[in-house]
Amino acid sequence: MSDERTASGSGGPDILEEIEAEVAETLSEEELPPGGPAYQTVGALVALAVGVGGLVLSLDYGLGSLRRPGPGLWPFVISVVITVLAVVLLLTGRRLEDSVSFSRASVLPAVGLLTFVGLGVLMPLVGFEIPSLVLCVVWLRFLGGETWRSTITISVGTVATFYALFLYGLSIPLPHLLNF
Structure with a gap:
């Protein structure tokens, strides 16, 4: 050396x-080339849909009170912030010039969102372990471009850590296949 x-x-x-x-x-x-006002509007509308969807779903969980918060309180607060910021972007975004046009890479966040929704749908059916492992692999390897070696190592380690944290450390009854 x-x-x-x-x-x-x-x-x-x-x-x-x-x-x-x-x-x-x-x-x-x-x-990428600039996108213009239409791209700002589309981005704001997508964020608005996510925010309003989060508001509706969090209400189903129950908000509780500030002294005894329910499971939907924190998602509700975050959804309010997303909704307010989306409305601000919708009102002011047409004058901004910092958006970029859509490209092949614009699909990656949608794939990430779909795999996260898939985790939520599959977890009650097949447990926590398999959907979580698939989510990690898709995000690391296919969305993040990591090597197979690091993808497998990080994915297995992440799932094992969350398994131990939620089931044993916090005693949260997640649906799971493995019983240790």
Whole structure:
């Protein structure tokens, strides 16, 4: 080993410089043409639909009170924030010029959302473990571009951690296949 790595002992600064250069290169390759007011409006309408949907669903869980919050209180608060911000964007967004046109990469958040909904649908049917593992694999490998090695390692570790945390640490009765 030569150059700065042996001088600094760990090679830390070189690695940071390499990462910064890689990120800068990736960002320069992904520059898209501006989208204009229509794209701002579409983005605001999607956020508004998510916010209103969250409001409706959180009410079904029950809000409770501030002293004894129900399971729907926190999702309700977040949904109110999303809804308010979406309305603000809808009203002011047509004058903004920072939107970009849709591309192939615009589909990735929709795929992420669909796999998350799939987790919610499948969990009561087949348990927590399999849908969670599939979600992690899809997000890491196919949406995040991770290697298979890191995808499998992180996915299994994440599911095992959440399994232990929710079922044993917090005693939350999630539907699950494995009984240890």
